[in-house]
Amino acid sequence: MELGSTFFNLDCYDGIECVDAHFKDQHFSKHVHEGYAIGVIEYGAQRFYSEGEHHTSGADSLVIVNADSVHTGESASENGWGYMAMYPTPELFDDVLADLTLKSSNAPFFHQPIIHDSRLVNQFRLIFSELKSDPSKLKVETLVYAFFMRLTLNQRASRIKDLLKKDTSKVHIAKEYIHAYAEQDISLEKLAKITGLSKYHLIRQFASAFGITPFQYLIQCRIQRARHLLFQGQIPAQVALACGFCDQSHMNTHFKRALGVTPARYQKQLNR
Template sequence: MAGNATLSLQHAVGGQHRMEAHLLGCQFAPHRHDTYAVALTLQGVQSFDYRGSERHSQPGGVVVIHPDERHDGRPGTCDGFRYRGIHIEPGRIQRMLGGRELPFIAGGTSTDPHLIRAVRVLLADYQRPLGELEFDDALYDLSTALNALSTQRRQLKPLDYCSAELAREFLVAHWDKDVTLACLEQVSGRDRWKLSRDFRALFGTSPYRYLLMRRLEQARNMLASNQAPADIAVACRFADQSHFIRHFRNAFGMTPGKWAGPA
């Protein structure tokens, strides 16, 4: 980073993966995660590479990164940029959509007023945790806005949402165990390869990547309580600390130390 480079990252209270960030002279490394990353640009130009092209979001615009899509993030001008964002598990979106293929927003940016309105509800009152019913209402509005704008309308074979959801719930509950496709087949009652196909379409990533991200999510929680990275690596079933750091950076675009901030 340059001498005047700054990365300010503030996590909102409430455990709903909301945050506000200000980048000046620095950037997020290329990474991918199994959640939707939805951001409202507040100041400056929010630039990023996505699906082979450079994208830009101006103040008031919305960025929507589809689960498991590689991207980065940087200021589009020397003045830096500021945004508020939220990471949303596809499983929560699926509760609203009822088992349709996940919406995809072409280009990763939008100025659609319905989508912007839904995002503002989620991010405007930043210092106050959202109640569960309030949060679900806001997610419903966001899900319907995303679905209305989606450009991903492939003709797929019927998806077995119930079986995929059983597998997803099992992975959430057993993030600290060795899980195989054979195990998920038994849990869900669905042929393992059909289940794997359905899981990708419904939740935007593979069962293995979903399990890996649950471990990284646990690692973030442990970082927030100031536990040592070496201890976290062991507890979250990574081979060693360097293995943990590499996966963390690939998922979140920064090292565990940078994410945790000053002690």
């Protein structure tokens, strides 16, 4: 068994990014994903931070991190841990659940980061096991659809839109600005000016609201942008500069801390 992450895309719903990961000494720094991180621990145990609390998940447990939610990850067992995970976007949930709710906004917010439900775990594992036999696109779509429906209907969740209620607070303005201009050299002075907050209060309120500093969020936005460009086949060195990193080495460092794999290997895995 090789240590590290193997990324790939499901051939359904315009592609859902997935990973098969095995780690021993890996420590994921605080990071975010555009989509949800939904996975099953196959062996060992994982310790992670999510939604303001620390958690430990063991084998056969289903772990959920909400989209754009700060989290970490590290081994909680001597021999490390292994897991399979997928990263569906909020837009995918909007689409999948639309037939059921007859609404356009359906992306849920999950309140339980660790779920012990053997039926859900088995459904999740079935998706990955079926991939080994080169299944039809219809079969994969059906399995994914069934899993998302059971997950959403049987777990404590509320709609993201209802929770946020179009929050226009000052730190959200700063967050949106960073997301929009992540490739630029954004200064703390600029963020303070557009929010009307002092630099001290901006950093403090931003960290309180999102769990990371403005700079850490800037790095996460650059990593997310880099993932898209790498998937499109652009050269890593060019991607680094286009996303605002000093150079490819700088991007490699942050990319591996967040995903456990280098940009070049990530690109090779997704485009093979």
